[in-house]
Amino acid sequence: MGEHDVVERTDEPLTADRIRADLRDLGVDAGETALVHSSLSAMGWVAGGAPTAVDGLLEAVTAAGTVAVPTHSTQLSEPTAWENPSVPDDWVETIRAEAAPYRPAVTPSRGMGAIPECLRTYPDAVRSRHPTTSFSAWGAAAEAVVADHAYDSPMGEESPLARLYERDALIVRIGVDANTSLHLAEYRADLDDPPERSGGRALVDGEPRWVTFEEPTSRDDFRDVEAAFEAADPDRVWRGRVGDAEAVVCRMRPLVDFAVEWMEANR
Template sequence: MDQTMPYTTATLAADLRELGLSSGDVVLLHASLKSVGFTAGGTHAVVQAFLDVLGPDGTLVVPTHTPDNTDPAVWQHPPVPEAWWPVIREQTPGFDPARTPSRWMGALAEAVRTWPGARRSDHPQVSFAALGRHAADIVAEHVLDDALGERSPLGAVYRLDGKVLLLGCGHDSNTSLHLAECRQQQPPMMRTGSSVRRPDGTSHWVTWTEVDPDESDFTQLGEDFEATGAMRVGPVGGAVARLGRQRALVDFATGWMAEHRVGANESAAHS
């Protein structure tokens, strides 16, 4: 460790303000907590830094996805035997926004999800949690077949002219780019499913059709967007952070995909 002193809520808040985060902002955060470095108070202190900067009129949004509650037939990392599939579908506890932990989203997302006053959308695969003034509106309408589209929290952040902050991670983690996918004329579609909790506490497997997400070109897309100068890059603690307006990002990505995913779009149009 080459830090001379621990970071604190106050020093991280100063870094966030210098980067361009302001009181009253709506910000969708993707974070690698370990990239920040040692902070006095750990995860709690980092979340508090965001809340201090955003103030009572701001809103912090994080992904609280549950990729383990997906169809086991498509699992690759690792795959599971086909004989297991029906057992997983039938026995996985149904998604419950209040009970189901996120998976692989990081400690910061989990801290926000469980913070007093946080609200969480009820999508069984790609939920988001929000904390602050617009939290309830952002998570209110998250339908199964528009997982990352207009009626998802991503669409709500867009309508609120929110920002995206990548804290110690890259555009391959930038979920807002999926909103641009959903805006393509004929994006590839897929069938998927999850276990969902009924009001009486029992679980059942549901299936639906949605846009097939593809992050394979997100890094290049993000680099091209940054080349326009539309994102501010700077330190937050020991992490490299990237901050930009989500509308500008999604609008750029929508055009970029229309141009660069021609083959995929044409295939979909003729399928």
């Protein structure tokens, strides 16, 4: 959606105070830990753009809380799996050998949206070390959330998702369907699908290296999981708006626990 279209459908500029107030109405209170997935354009026209939206998020949880966002960098992922666009087979080895390695402070996120890309650059924000599926965080528990992100656990037990699960973080989705927390359920579920081999370009002991790892096979059924979760107990899903965007909030731990059982029964 172009900026002209966003202006046309917005009644008044969205401010950090309004974003904070809307989030508070959804239960995102001071001291909370929140994993946020977001669309800046879905919120309406934000005065000042992404930094204003980030300010509103941080003001909602305050310095006593923590905001985490996915800052994945799939431009450093296994090129044979690329589809949008795919690349010629004879490019693959050059990409693996010559792509600039992942560096938390330098490497941009890809396809995550303006808000995560902005938050990762904020003072006191920290980013995990995984070359393709990093998370960035700000706040009281930020260091603990992103620490020791294992290469062979992109979104598993040694990833920021597991640390957020331990804290029973809020899952906050603003104008998007994305929900990375359900990937943790794929790691925990006892499923028959064979894992997928993947990789990424990283700095290992200061030297650029291609690192390989395995991930569970993911399926396009996350919306089905979420619908079943809400149908089983509507009170544990909170709906509202942040600006013009539809927003959905729930606790991570019960959602992931439910998703493990659902996946084992339905996949």
